[in-house]
Amino acid sequence: MSSFPPTSPWNRVRIVVATSVMLTFISYWRAAAIVLNDLASSAFYACGIAEQAVGKSAPWFIVAVMLFSFAVRAVYVESCSMFVRGGVYKVVKEALGGTLAKLSVSALMFDYILTGPISGVSAGQYIVGLLNETFVTADTHGWIPRAVHNLYNGTPHLNVNLTSVVFALAVTIYYWWENTKGIQESSEKALRVMQVTTVMVVMLLGWSALTLFKSGYHPVPLPTPANLHFSRESLGFLRHSFPEQSLAKMFGLLGILIAFGHSVLAMSGEESLAQVNRELAHPKLKNLKRAAVVIAIYSFVFTGLSALLSVMLIPDAVRVPVYKDNLISGLAMYMWGPLLLRLVFRAFVVVVGFLILSGAVNTAIIGSNGVLNRVSEDGVLADWFRLPHRKYGTSSRIINLVVLLQILTILASRGDVYVLGEAYAFGVIWSFTFNSLSMLVLRFKYKGVRGWKVPPNVTIAGTEIPIGLLSVFLVLLATALVNLATKSVATVAGVSFSVVFFVIFTVSEHTNRKKFALAKQQMKDHFQLLQSDTVGRDLLGIRAGSVLVPIRDYNTMNHLRWALEHTDTKEQEVVVMSARISQFGSAAYGLSTEQIFDDYEQTLFTRAVSIAEGFGKKISLLVVPARDAWSAISQTAHNLDSSSVVAGVSSKMTTAEQAFNLGTAWEAIPEPKQQFLLQIVHPNGKVDTFRIGPHTPTMKNEDVVLLHRLWLNITREPGLENLHHHDILAEALTRLENDYSAAGHEDIVRDLRRNADAGPMPARRIADQVHTVQSEPSRNDGEVKHGDEASSNPEATSPK
């Protein structure tokens, strides 16, 4: 791996390892939206599954679970407020030891992987349900052609489960490809989906209130043992020992516990709170708590109330037989009002369901990928899984594994949401239980900083007893144990899955231990890691105006060669940077130094140092953890006062798009900030140069002529003889700004849009204005020596 000759300890290569992740921080509203995309999606299937298992009083248990989720989110807030480094495996291992930590991660993986299939199949059920209902309505109006009618021997009807499977497979494969290419988790998209969902929820609750007033309601039986009616499937292994209806009466409270266990998947998605924690803007803890409150209230209102309303408004005769897998659609159909309006609202429900549930499929892939990446970084999964995709640089092997498991799950379920829900509940309850147990143990073992603790806590004889944490853990453990007995399919599937993953983790850990020992020794021989929370010039010992060279793949280092060739390193330092990308879903805890600078980075930097030695030049080395490469590059260039960034050509986008992305990341940096040059080196040595930050735009010749003509005319006016060209421009821009700020700015937008349509597309225009630098530019003064038209389209750097 290492091409270095043996080095003396005082001659090792110094590498600065930043330990704080470079993130684009998000507001608590956006964080809440990301979590709710997962959590609120449960409302579409949780109550239907619970009612099939325990009978008509299921909504009360859903309400109870949603109330209990307020306590569970408190555990997650405490977990997020602990300043610990390492992945979920390392943190749980510290509390519970290696075996339970591996089981905990296996349960978490089961939870994440099942999220995709249940969401995809459920979305399919909603869509097919609407299509079949539409066929029936169309047929009653005689709108179905006779040929189609004959083909189906009556009203056209799609096989609900089969079509749902096809739909779920299509969505999963679509997101598999998107993730392989490397799509970003967008808080903007999550926020938009939640805004549309909120509109639907408000309409649903408002219209339901009107329906209750106009048409009355069916009472929801109270959650007493006498009102529990378990199905045979819902008793799992107990069905062999007890007749269905006598068990609850025999044990009383046990029936309540079983019913609670069948409803627990209503709070699935709560764990996503930990994943968005590190991206929250300052003040982090306060924003985390705010996000947690928003999430808890929203999900309580949506999931809890819609469950109650479904039993109150949908008649018993159709609720389970027809609408068990698309209960909110059923609710829409039994509102007070004309049929057409109800059908339109149902279509809206299906659209929202599609958006939120298919989004959850994507979140499941991203989350699983993130957790497995971090588990690999923790040394429990072979590095082989994490090797980047040749073209896209993503951890495609992990994505393939996750999607393969999801596809097998979808096929095995045959579109049965109930079976998927039962299995899903296994992952949900056990991952919550392990998390609360490790938090409980860490109360006694971990003495570091904690931002917040779950109340109440009582100190007896100098020992603090975490009563709140213990209580939440007891409920979770009792529910998890009962579920083991009552969810036979879930227990068999969950235990099998956990055992397989446990074996993979154990073998990988054993293999990695030997490999790590060797790598650690090599690292000790050749590299000196300097750990720092933030990146600064002092730490690297460099001056302002350096050249920053981001590297990712040790096979494509042409841009580093170009930078070294064109830079006098006595005058200007070259900083080689590797961004260690933390996947979404893995950012619950920070990485340790060894995790940030691991095997791959060693190879990467060894190659970089070899190239620099070939030129006889010195380079500074830096590793930064980040959520996305663009933020890492722009923030590092900003922190180091770099005058230019030299990058390679991306395989995924054009150079103009690369500049656009870097410009977007630059815009997110708070003021004051300075501009810099982006130079993108093609494999053939051609270089595209962009300025990042606001700068003088390129003007077309006819615009210059127009400006000059205006200047000539205006300077003829008395008293304006000394006017300059820039005064004309300033006046024109001020007027445009005023007009644009006014209410009727649509005219301006329309004109600009027309101009844009008439000319090349924006991306093309950016590309057109790229100035190709063939000659050697001097970067000492941070300017490009190629005249006025230096690649300076503001659209490339200041996207809106």
Next chain:
Amino acid sequence: MGLLIVTVLVRILEGMFVIGAIGSAVVIVLTGIEDLKMLLGREEQNHS
């Protein structure tokens, strides 16, 4: 004998659930008050 063991185990589970549910209710009330204070801008520090 078998039923007796099952009954004891079930009672233990029920006990865990009831005690946990009461404690969790206290957690919900206390965190609810804290959240309310936070939303009204009168938050107290709870650092360890």
